[in-house]
Amino acid sequence: MKSKGTNPHKVIQPPPYRTMVASDHDADFFAGRRSDALPFCVNDTVEVLRGTYAGRIGAVVLLDRSREAFRFLVEFGDGTDELIEPQNLTLAQEAV
Numbered sequence: 001m002k003s004k005g006t007n008p009h010k011v012i013q014p015p016p017y018r019t020m021v022a023s024d025h026d027a028d029f030f031a032g033r034r035s036d037a038l039p040f041c042v043n044d045t046v047e048v049l050r051g052t053y054a055g056r057i058g059a060v061v062l063l064d065r066s067r068e069a070f071r072f073l074v075e076f077g078d079g080t081d082e083l084i085e086p087q088n089l090t091l092a093q094e095a096v
Contacts, residue, residue: 025070029063038063040072045092048074053082057092 025038032041040046044060053076062073064083072089075081 025065026063038070039086040089040091046072046074046089047092048084048088049090050088051084053084060089 027033028035028038028041030042032043034041040060042060042062046058046060048054048056048058053074056076058074058076058081060072061075061081064071064073069085071083071085073081074084074089
């Protein structure tokens with residue numbers, strides 16, 4: 001008699017919605033489609049409002065999804081860059 005146990009060869013896939021959400025945000029980021037969830041896009045000129053880099057202006061170059069909330073990699077004119085949370089950024093006046 002065969003047991004009704006689980007199939008040891010069955011591969012469990014992660015839920016598809018996680019990949020879709022991540023890739024949708026990436027697509028929107030690179031296509032320049034802003035939203036409430038994604039306030040900045042690639043090549044946006046931003047000003048840092050708070051923190052070590054307050055007052056500096058740079059360009060958004062990367063969307064970082066390694067944490068629960070998005071962060072943006074901002075590259076400054078001197079070639080340095082920093083990951084900054086969106087609440088600490090605003091579109092620079094020259095870009096508005």
